[in-house]
Amino acid sequence: MAINKLIKQLLLLACAYAGFSLMSQAAPTSFPGSIMVFCSNTGIGTNAPPQTHAILNNSEILSYPDNFYMVNFARYFEPGTYTVQVVTAASGYLPIQSPTDPNAVNDPNSMYGNPRYVEITASNFLAVAGFHFDPVIRVDAGIRDAWTMERIEGATIEYIVSGGPGDGTVLTGYPWLTSYAETWVSDASGAFPTNVYLYADGKESYHLRISKPGYHTLFVTNSVVTPRVGDDRDYGTIFLAPLDQNGNQLGDTWENDHFGSAAQSFLADGAFSDPNDPDNDGMSNHAEYIAGTDPNDWNSCLWLQPFSTTGGVELAWTVEPDRTYRVCGTTNLTAGEWFQIGGTWETAIGQTEMRWIDPNSTDNCNLYYKVEVVPCWWAEPNQVFSASTPPQTATSTSQQISYWPEDIPKPEGLVLPD
Numbered sequence: 001m002a003i004n005k006l007i008k009q010l011l012l013l014a015c016a017y018a019g020f021s022l023m024s025q026a027a028p029t030s031f032p033g034s035i036m037v038f039c040s041n042t043g044i045g046t047n048a049p050p051q052t053h054a055i056l057n058n059s060e061i062l063s064y065p066d067n068f069y070m071v072n073f074a075r076y077f078e079p080g081t082y083t084v085q086v087v088t089a090a091s092g093y094l095p096i097q098s099p100t101d102p103n104a105v106n107d108p109n110s111m112y113g114n115p116r117y118v119e120i121t122a123s124n125f126l127a128v129a130g131f132h133f134d135p136v137i138r139v140d141a142g143i144r145d146a147w148t149m150e151r152i153e154g155a156t157i158e159y160i161v162s163g164g165p166g167d168g169t170v171l172t173g174y175p176w177l178t179s180y181a182e183t184w185v186s187d188a189s190g191a192f193p194t195n196v197y198l199y200a201d202g203k204e205s206y207h208l209r210i211s212k213p214g215y216h217t218l219f220v221t222n223s224v225v226t227p228r229v230g231d232d233r234d235y236g237t238i239f240l241a242p243l244d245q246n247g248n249q250l251g252d253t254w255e256n257d258h259f260g261s262a263a264q265s266f267l268a269d270g271a272f273s274d275p276n277d278p279d280n281d282g283m284s285n286h287a288e289y290i291a292g293t294d295p296n297d298w299n300s301c302l303w304l305q306p307f308s309t310t311g312g313v314e315l316a317w318t319v320e321p322d323r324t325y326r327v328c329g330t331t332n333l334t335a336g337e338w339f340q341i342g343g344t345w346e347t348a349i350g351q352t353e354m355r356w357i358d359p360n361s362t363d364n365c366n367l368y369y370k371v372e373v374v375p376c377w378w379a380e381p382n383q384v385f386s387a388s389t390p391p392q393t394a395t396s397t398s399q400q401i402s403y404w405p406e407d408i409p410k411p412e413g414l415v416l417p418d
């Protein structure tokens with residue numbers, strides 16, 4: 001950022017404003033001096049952050065409303081070192097930072113510092129401190145696997161400037177284009193980092209690119225258009241489609257992790273004990289993939305446990321991270337239509353089991369139950385999502401992956417089919 005050029009411009013303007021005093025003068029001291037504080041967002045001729053305050057030695061000396069592009073003051077000072085700070089109550093303005101020194105913004109001796117030391121000496125008539133703020137918006141979102149709904153950690157987030165003088169520039173972290181910028185990657189919960197700031201003077205838009213090995217790269221053209229200063233934009237959940245080069249609806253990374261190869265031809269649907277169920281737990285590999293269970297462990301599966309309680313039929317099942325569940329019921333196990341009667345619920349952090357008591361089971365005992373893993377957005381219909389390839393359909397991800405097990409005791413009052 002051309003801060004030297006900015007200060008040079010400010011100095012020129014300072015001369016033009018030399019006789020312009022915006023506040024009552026303190027009693028003259030023996031030494032005539034002057035400090036001028038300038039605030040800018042994009043440079044001379046544009047507005048300073050609204051509600052800007054200039055503070056000198058811990059005392060507020062000027063407070064400006066909107067539409068001033070410059071904050072300055074002039075008074076008489078003794079020689080000495082003064083601490084000058086500019087603060088703004090308006091959100092959406094961040095001080096520019098050094099391109100090479102991450103600590104400069106906190107260094108009072110640095111031209112990027114805020115607060116900053118300004119020295120009046122016997123020989124300098126005018127001490128100028130220029131403070132340059134960038135108008136910004138903050139962008140937030142969460143990233144998930146489009147098929148398993150798992151939250152994706154470590155996805156790389158990039159914004160590409162579209163239009164304006166920086167057209168084509170790729171922003172990979174904040175502070176932008178510095179040697180020490182923290183690269184934007186999603187955290188363990190799939191969330192954007194909290195410092196995804198974009199320059200927001202309304203002249204440019206931004207494309208979004210999200211990438212991670214094992215997934216199709218997502219590119220959203222003009223994902224941020226005409227940003228307004230101070231906006232917080234939450235884009236909800238963004239879904240990345242996993243790579244599936246062998247086309248078997250199993251993410252290839254998952255196949256490699258569990259079977260050492262993604263070249264196997266596991267089918268999406270498999271009958272009990274067929275080759276698609278190598279651990280013989282009754283769940284096909286695809287069902288285990290969607291449910292987040294281990295396809296090589298007989299003990300790891302989605303299994304509905306019924307209990308009979310005084311308050312009604314109670315159901316329990318083990319849960320896996322990032323999955324969303326619902327309970328469906330039918331009165332006719334053979335030909336009946338299933339209806340959602342409980343849920344949906346997403347697994348909480350650390351949760352290993354869900355329990356649910358059917359409130360109608362006392363009066364309507366003639367019911368069969370199953371639990372399903374469903375896409376998370378079923379519970380959060382207002383979320384925005386996008387992906388480079390469509391997520392698996394609700395049908396394929398909500399397949400019946402557990403059903404009423406005939407070989408365990410049925411709840412009191414329930415009747416199984418012949």
Ligand SMILES: [Ca+2]
Nearest residue numbers: 244250251252
């Ligand atoms: Ca695959």
Ligand SMILES: [Ca+2]
Nearest residue numbers: 277279281283
């Ligand atoms: Ca299995």
Ligand SMILES: [Ca+2]
Nearest residue numbers: 294295297300
């Ligand atoms: Ca299993």
